[in-house]
Amino acid sequence: MDKLQNKTWWDAALIRAVKTICQTAVGTIGASTMIEAVDWKVVLSASLLAGLVSLLTSLGGLPEVDDGNA
Secondary structure, eight states: OGGGGOHHHHHHHHHHHHHHHHHHHHHHHHTSSSGGGOOHHHHHHHHHHHHHHHHHHHTTOOHHHHTTOO
16 A cells, blocks of 8 residues: 555545535534534544544545546
């Protein structure tokens, strides 16, 4: 797996994962009617899981790194 030793791949995959984590957090927080009702454990666990899934999905290929040869 040359991808795992490629700094460019890691940079792109981590950027994608961080964006996914933030989007999931916003969506999870937005599902609460009041900020006091936010279950922060759920927000954190759902966001981290989404970030992990994003990294695993990136193993399938990142167009910005693979030049379409995924």
